[in-house]
Amino acid sequence: MRRNTEPSDHKRTPPLGIVTPTAKQPSGLPTKAKIKGKPEGPYETADRNFAVGVSSHELARFIDFVEQYEQETEQALSIKTGYSETRLLATLMRNHLNGKLTTSSSLISSSGLTYGTALRGINSLIERDLIVKRPRTATGKSFSLHPTAKQLEEWQEWFRRVKSLLGSTLSIDQGQHSGGTDYYFGSSYASGSVLAPPAIMDSKLAISRDLRVLVHADPTFMAMHVLKKQLENQFGVGIKSRALSIDRLRDEILTNAALPKSRYDIIACDLPWFGELAAAGHLLPVDNMISQSNLDVSDFHPQALACARYSGQQYGLPVQTTPELLVYRRDVFEANGISPPHTITETLNAARKIHSPFSGDMAGIAWNAARGTPLGHSFLFVMAAFGQPVLNLKKTDFGFDGENVEGENFRPMFNTVQARSTAEYFLELLQYSPRGILNMSWYERARCFADGKAAIAYCATLLAPLFELNDQSPAYGNVDYLPHPTGLKGRTIAPLGGYALAIPSNIAPERIDPVWNAVASLTSAQTVKLYIENGSLVSPRFSVCQDPEVKKISPLIGVVDEMARFGVLQMWPRPPVPEITDIIAIVGEEMHDMLQGMKSVDQALTNSQNRADKLMRSHGHY
Numbered sequence: 001m002r003r004n005t006e007p008s009d010h011k012r013t014p015p016l017g018i019v020t021p022t023a024k025q026p027s028g029l030p031t032k033a034k035i036k037g038k039p040e041g042p043y044e045t046a047d048r049n050f051a052v053g054v055s056s057h058e059l060a061r062f063i064d065f066v067e068q069y070e071q072e073t074e075q076a077l078s079i080k081t082g083y084s085e086t087r088l089l090a091t092l093m094r095n096h097l098n099g100k101l102t103t104s105s106s107l108i109s110s111s112g113l114t115y116g117t118a119l120r121g122i123n124s125l126i127e128r129d130l131i132v133k134r135p136r137t138a139t140g141k142s143f144s145l146h147p148t149a150k151q152l153e154e155w156q157e158w159f160r161r162v163k164s165l166l167g168s169t170l171s172i173d174q175g176q177h178s179g180g181t182d183y184y185f186g187s188s189y190a191s192g193s194v195l196a197p198p199a200i201m202d203s204k205l206a207i208s209r210d211l212r213v214l215v216h217a218d219p220t221f222m223a224m225h226v227l228k229k230q231l232e233n234q235f236g237v238g239i240k241s242r243a244l245s246i247d248r249l250r251d252e253i254l255t256n257a258a259l260p261k262s263r264y265d266i267i268a269c270d271l272p273w274f275g276e277l278a279a280a281g282h283l284l285p286v287d288n289m290i291s292q293s294n295l296d297v298s299d300f301h302p303q304a305l306a307c308a309r310y311s312g313q314q315y316g317l318p319v320q321t322t323p324e325l326l327v328y329r330r331d332v333f334e335a336n337g338i339s340p341p342h343t344i345t346e347t348l349n350a351a352r353k354i355h356s357p358f359s360g361d362m363a364g365i366a367w368n369a370a371r372g373t374p375l376g377h378s379f380l381f382v383m384a385a386f387g388q389p390v391l392n393l394k395k396t397d398f399g400f401d402g403e404n405v406e407g408e409n410f411r412p413m414f415n416t417v418q419a420r421s422t423a424e425y426f427l428e429l430l431q432y433s434p435r436g437i438l439n440m441s442w443y444e445r446a447r448c449f450a451d452g453k454a455a456i457a458y459c460a461t462l463l464a465p466l467f468e469l470n471d472q473s474p475a476y477g478n479v480d481y482l483p484h485p486t487g488l489k490g491r492t493i494a495p496l497g498g499y500a501l502a503i504p505s506n507i508a509p510e511r512i513d514p515v516w517n518a519v520a521s522l523t524s525a526q527t528v529k530l531y532i533e534n535g536s537l538v539s540p541r542f543s544v545c546q547d548p549e550v551k552k553i554s555p556l557i558g559v560v561d562e563m564a565r566f567g568v569l570q571m572w573p574r575p576p577v578p579e580i581t582d583i584i585a586i587v588g589e590e591m592h593d594m595l596q597g598m599k600s601v602d603q604a605l606t607n608s609q610n611r612a613d614k615l616m617r618s619h620g621h622y
Contacts, residue, residue: 099229204236364432376588384573386487388418
């Protein structure tokens, strides 16, 4: 695992309220979301380093080129050819990238060499630490062959050298995305650190049957499904994955926890669930496993790591960091002469000016307003942007302490001025929202924005591929990102969400160690990069966000990484206490009644306070 190489970045002073750079403000957090064309502003420097990266897709194409080049050379030139390891290595690398198993016999067959020559070549490559033999059976008589980490790194370096050499030799204008100036006489001057594809484990996971995984149905875990063959090849065992919606996922985790023996080896937990699940004893603590495996956790976004802790113990490793941001259509704002909205007032003014549901069929703003959990999340996040956490948390220099909650810190705070301001804000937002807003939740609001039906949206970055990677969306290439607009006493924050991988406490004891190895691998920087190359746009790791190839996929990844470095990402708006899920549901029900006109602001807030207070008292918190 790579250690973050810029620890000083965590101590930089965060920008005060303004995150989007402008012509007069080139510094701060980059927000341009262009996929095509030349990036602007702070991305210009990073863009010059894009070519140093080698994605798995590029590497696969390069392998094809190497093989074809060798064949054309042999056919076109009257030169004497001899023993070559190129085809052996190319076949092995291609199979690794495609998740295809390689055996000695299959590699010999595809090499074009005689049996004896190919076998000697394979043995030589094994001795030179370029190929690893991994037992396929308990007897150890059957082996599979895989490239080592050393070979993966060598092929990446070869790719960069050949690309640069071809560009200069053939006078190809490679442009700003080239590597022509990054490599000169064997030296790389690129500042980015490129993550190689993950290498296979030296030995297969020591578990019987398949690795059983329970996940959320979102782009990151869908990418994991796409990579199923590669991951199975990496682990040496089959993977059986089940993906569920968020509410069904939590229900299944609780149902599984009541069984004598877990149905799953690994479960994906929404970050605010860790307090509830850990307090109930449903998850295994992993601190000892982290220390024994020498896993360096400093590369994870610290707030994401903190969300998977409870009572000072770590219960999972983050696999995605997905804050909720304010997204807006840059082209629509420019056409209407509107500046980026950094405050609640500016957001309302922008939504009011744009809203035209009948003439232009574009609403001002989309947000989570569906009853219960969706609206409850909206309330907690916006109240935090007004400067008030949902509980009476202790103040810190960076906001509030969402980890160490005890006694009076558990007291709900729905009887505050900030809670009332939040309720009144929601009532006003209704006037500038799409039709059907009271049934709109996470996917629907992102879909509404992606389809051009809203100019602004509160949106989790998890669903940004709907418009960030979809060139059919009217929003494609026209999106900018901001933290939550602030209220009068609020500060710049982006409420943190996402998932971490955990191990159920009722797992069979003999599976714990190998399953931990799988968790560490599935959350490694190299594997997270694979998720992003296959449709995800979220990462919990600094090193992945700094990878030049990752930066090239979408500027959004860099935006979130900068927010993490500046301390804008925060977990305290939704602290992982055991009762947080119930509190979210309570306020989501009461606020929905208010938005429907069934209750006044005072009634909804009083009910929220009393119901949440009763819940906390029943659990003996104060």
